[in-house]
Amino acid sequence: MKAAGTDASIVFDAVSLDLGGRRIVEDLSFEVPAGQFVCVVGPSGCGKTTLLRLVAGLLKANGGTVRYGGRPVQGPSQELAVVFQDYGRALLPWRDVAANVSLALEAAGTDKSARAGIIDTLLAKVGLREHAHKFPAQLSGGMQQRLQIARCLAQRPRVLLMDEPFGALDAMTRQSLQDEVVRLAEEAGTTVLFVTHDLEEAIYLGDRVVALRANPGRLADLIDVTLPRPRDQLRTREHPDFLALRHRLYQFMQEQH
Ligand SMILES: Nc1ncnc2c1ncn2[C@@H]1O[C@H](COP(=O)(O)OP(=O)(O)O)[C@@H](O)[C@H]1O
Ligand SMILES: [Mg+2]
Incomplete structure (x- = not known):
């Protein structure tokens, strides 16, 4: 299925976006390397869903560039699939x-x-x-x-864009779906950009966590998560590195309020 000559990486290069006369995203740069699992966290309204819409080609940046496979995103592509939070309405x-x-x-x-x-x-x-x-x-x-x-x-798809996909599920179901999505993405070499407001979920899943601050949405912290894979709901969450990252992200979120 791979298109020749392209890699399934996503790059935000100094991206800014205005909507309704208001700056929503400002000077945002980060990378989602091909085949990696990158999570975006940040307070409500900081622009997480907006980022996915930019990658999906549903919105166009006012400044900077969003690139997929080395080329500026021009519009929707069959290579990218979006999993919405509101699964009920996504089904027929x-x-x-x-x-x-x-x-x-x-x-x-x-x-x-x-x-x-x-x-x-x-x-x-x-x-x-x-x-x-x-x-x-x-x-x-x-x-x-x-x-x-x-x-x-x-x-x-070569890329899965997921917008708080497990937010409405009970804890047990959420954990089993977390492990399933990681397994399926690894199996197919899929690049994943995963939005969540759950900091522990971001650390558990991610190769990298992008933390945003709000008003306007901009980069606050970028963490490479080196926790070993395959991850394990008990062992990974008890790992000293997991706890240290959790501490760092919780402190950051506290400062946002
Ligand atoms: N079409 C739009 N027109 C004007 N403002 C918008 C539009 N879509 C989103 N916004 C605003 O952009 C900000 C970021 O929204 P969103 O990306 O949905 O945040 P998040 O997903 O992080 O909660 C919010 O303040 C929201 O009100
Ligand atoms: Mg959202």
Whole structure:
């Protein structure tokens, strides 16, 4: 699936953005190297969702450049998939689980005869194979979010943009989906830009954490997380480096209030 000559890296190079006459993002620079998992944290309203929209080609910077694969982002691309926080609204209620995944394949022009096999494999990956013929309203929140992820994976994206995707889930479901997304992204070599307001989630998942401050949104801290992989919900969260990073980020967030 790799497009020749491009790498799936994302670069923010001195990016500024105004909306409604107000500066939303100011002089923001950071990099998401290809194949890495980078988390963005920061207080509500600091511009996290806006960053994803810039990368997705839904907004255009007023200053600086957002680059994907070495080229300025010009508009939406099939190589990038977005997982929204509001999974309920991202699914089509009148299509069953399999048909919701099929949507991405139909959009990509995948041959009809190949679709059932791909859908089956994807649903198995996210633990929904037994629920292929249920409708979204019959699924728990965690299952709906799994379905949205399966649909994004069907697109075989080189980049996953995730906007607080587990915010509405209970702790156990959130942890199991965290591990699943890391595993699936590693398996496929996917670049992930993951927005969360949960500092521990950012450290647990990330190769790098980008911390923003608000009004306007700008870089406050950039942390390379060197915790060993595969990560483990118990051991990683008890690791002295995890606790040190948690301390550093909590202090930063305290200062924001
Ligand atoms: N279309 C828009 N027009 C004007 N202001 C906007 C628009 N979209 C977002 N904003 C403002 O930009 C700021 C950042 O929003 P957002 O990126 O959604 O923050 P976050 O996701 O970090 O909570 C907020 O103050 C929000 O009100
Ligand atoms: Mg947001």
